[in-house]
Amino acid sequence: MSANPEAVAERPLDAPDLFINRELSLLEFNDRVLEQARDTRVPLLERLKFLCISSTNLDEFFEVRVAGLKQKAELVNSPTEADNRTPTEALRAISARAHELVAKQYSTLNDELIPALQDEGIRFLRRSEWNPEQRAWLAQFFEEELLPVISPLGLDPAHPFPRILNKSLNFIVSLDGTDAFGRKIDYAVVQAPRALPRVIQLPSEAGSGDHDFVFLSSIIHQHVGDLFPSMGTRGCYQFRVTRNSDLFVDEEEVDDLLRAVEGELPSRRYGDCVRLEVAHNCPDSLCKYLLDRFLLSKEDLFQVDGPVNVNRLMSLLDTVDRPDLKYPAFSPRLPSELGPSGDLFAEIRASDVLLHHPFDSFLPVIDFVRRAASDSRVLAIKQTLYRTGPDSAVVDALVEAARAGKEVTVVVELRARFDEADNIELANRLQAAGAHVVYGVVGYKTHAKMTLIVRRETDGLHNYVHLGTGNYHPKTARLYTDYGLFSCDDDLGNDVHEMFLQLTSLGKVSGLERLLDAPFRLHKAIIEKIDREAANARAGKPAHIIAKMNSLVEPQSIRALYAASQAGVTIDLIVRGICCLRPGVAGVSENIHVRSVVGRFLEHTRVFYFANDDAPELYLASADWMDRNFFRRVETCFPVTSPALYDRVQRELALYLADNSQAWLLGNDGRYTRAEPVGDEAPLAAQKRLMEGPG
Known part of the structure; x- marks a missing residue:
């Protein structure tokens, strides 16, 4: 920044150095999440959760943001953001900051969390720490659970390098000697079975404590030689590749958006590679071998001291029953006037009602749709669904309303990233019940959160609305802060009605009184x-x-x-x-x-x-x-x-x-x-x- 205020003020307000790069800013947010894992004021298992969240966030960052930048760099490597960096320049800066962040993640895990967990009797046992009973139990586990489903692949012209699933756990194995047919095989790939958990809890009969765990990768490392009986193994190193997971659907060229999105979902598993994670002790020659196979550069390589899939440690929060190491239980408030015995519609008609989740319960929002479904005076229900979860009480209520003969219209956003499969399933279920399901407007995601209930009362028809800052998703309503407003205001109700008309008929809104759309x-x-x-x-x-x-x-x-x-x-x-x-x-x-x-x-x-x-x-x-x-x-x-x-x-x-x-x-x-x-x-x-x- 310039030290001369007058010189600074003379610069145009679109000067590139007045704008922070959006990708680098997103990495800074992930660093703040990671700092929660380092904060000793946060309960220990919650710290582990924040570490996992930072890992998941980084996965998505590479799957979407880095993948998009790589595509831009290949097509037209020119600036597209206000900070005026080219995609190549942005990728270089991202790589440097992401490597710092990953190093911090693993130092947090190895130097802070694992020792602190061990002090609490929660142990991750290395192979060198296994006692004889544990070794025997794990050998039996390998024999019975792993060996029947694992498929090691020796690499030769008849067995080329396999397609590696996005974010899956794999091992590159260097071999000595010859195979059963007398041929020399240098490398093999072992893909960890997707059906097995990545963290295995040891039972008490193995001479273990209540909370002793072993990584699945450690079991495979220990017994990898059993997979290649006629050859010696010189090394076994875990790796994981991250792929472009953004869906491409040319909405102008498809006749059925649902089928088009559904057809694209499998391709997400095998998109272009954008990142390679390998064990920290993997030799340079093997790293180069993998980078070449995935068409990646050294900037895309992350060598890590620990499991390549840190986010799988999230399972411990359900496995380890230690309330003292988690946040104290919290029950959201339920306003008495909106409880099961209250007259919800009368309360909303009397005055607007505001809920601040998760401090206020999400139940009144679900109850709003449930009561409408069973209320004989309700004629129609209209709702947008962006993310709502696979098992949704809101969708249950909409299905019941449709089956009861009410006019139910649902705008389902099929392209809510990483929720596409759930939304397709919900759309099919709603259609089967008789609801009118539309998929928004081609070229525009429907991100608005709104519900409209049309109710006949003694003085005519009234519109009851719910407008929110977040999704109709009971789970995220316990984890995210969001506002939700109930209202029977005439102008607001008419505005929401107009917006639903636009989403279904695609006609132009005649004019909104309260809403800014x-x-x-x-x-x-x-x-x-x-x-x-x-x-x-x-x-x-x-x-x-x-x-x-x-x-x-x-x-x-x-x-x-x-x-x-x-x-x-x-x-x-x-x-x-x-x-x-x-x-x-x-x-x-x-x-x-x-x-x-x-x-x-x-x-x-x-x-x-x-x-x-x-x-x-x-x-x-x-x-x-x-x-x-x-x-x-x-x-x-x-x-x-x-x-x-x-x-x-x-x-x-x-x-x-x-x-x-x-x-x-x-x-x-x-x-x-x-x-x-x-x-x-x-x-x-x-x-x-x-x-x-x-x-």
Whole structure:
């Protein structure tokens, strides 16, 4: 950054160095997740969970983001992001940062978590530590469970290098001697059976403690010689390859989107290779051999000291019954007026109701659809489903409603990444029950979270709506923070009705009163509201923006925030993940403060506040400030107009802005530092405070 404020201010607000690379920012988020695994204030097994989450996140990062950059680098290696890096330049920077992150993951596992777990009687036994009883039990396990299903493959012209499944556990074995036919075979590949767990618990009869575990890879290493009886094994090294897992469906060219997506799913297992992980002691010659087979470069190689599939350790959270090493049990609040004995529709008609999950229970959302399904006065139910899980109580209720003869319309997003198979199954089930199922709009993912229930009452038809910032997924509702709003407001109900008409009939919305919708009005409205705050600041009026979201990427909104900062607007951003805006740049963004909160729950709410002089506005949304959300998705952004609910959301935003325990502060170098209490400040964790009661 320049030291001359005037020189900085003269630069155009689209200068590349004012934007943080989105991929590098995403890696920084993963580093913050990993720091939860290193935080001794977090219960031990939860620390292990955060390590696994960081590993899973990194898998997806390579499967999607790195894979996409590699494709761009091969086609047209020119800048496509606001930071003006070419894909090749971005890949080089990503490789360096990802290698740092992976080294940190394994040092966390080996130097911190495994010793701490061992102190608690939870042990991962190396082969050198097996006692005679354990060796005998594991030999029998190999003989009975592994040997019948394992297929070692010696490599020769008749047995070429096999197709390796995405993220599967494999071993490259170097051999000595000749095979049964007198031929010299140098290498073999052993693929671990997919049906077996990667972590094996030893039983008490093997002379083991209650929580002694062995990695499946250790068992295969120990007995790999048994797979090649006529040859000697010089080395056995685990490896895993990550492949491009993004689906390609040319939506303009297909007649049936469901069948097209369904047909593409198998290809995800064998997409182009993007990363190779191997054991840290694998010889250079074997690493080069594997890299050549997968058409990868040395930058794509990650040599790791431990299991190549760290995320499989997540199974321990269910296997090890140690509540003292996990977060204390937490039961979400259930507002009494929305409980089983309350009149849900009467409560919603009397006033808007706001739920903040997981602090507030998700049950009223399920109950909303269930009651509608059995209510004789309900004529129609319409709902969007983006991610809802394979066993969904919401879908159960929709099926019952359709079977009861109600008009049920469901917009299912088939292309919700990594949930495609579940969504296809749900769509088929709903259609079989008689529901009208549509798949959104070609070229636009339906990411809006909305439910509309049409009910006949004594004074006519009324629209009851639920609008959310998150998915209709009971499991994630216990793990993610999200807002959900129930309302019977006429204007809001008519707007939701119009949006469903557009999704099913593909006609143009005649005009919305309350909702800001993408891809039509949301981006323009956000820019206008930011510009209005800037104009107010220049006029000496109060001006303040608070925006909480998952990702901030879209360049025009970032430039508008820079301009507002220059005008004197105070801007507080709470951005969980990717943030391409660079705060604290002299003459550009001194008035912008960016924080990320990472805690027990994944922050997922989107909240936008604009001071608007003396008429403040507060919105909740399904959309982040990203190009895809503004321009390539169907999204909703809805106002909070109830004074009581407005005050509640404002208080809860204030908690996040005051968090000094789980918050991370973004510097203008693109790195984050943990917030800490200053002076006599008491520690404050927003999530912990919200678990105690509403803000």
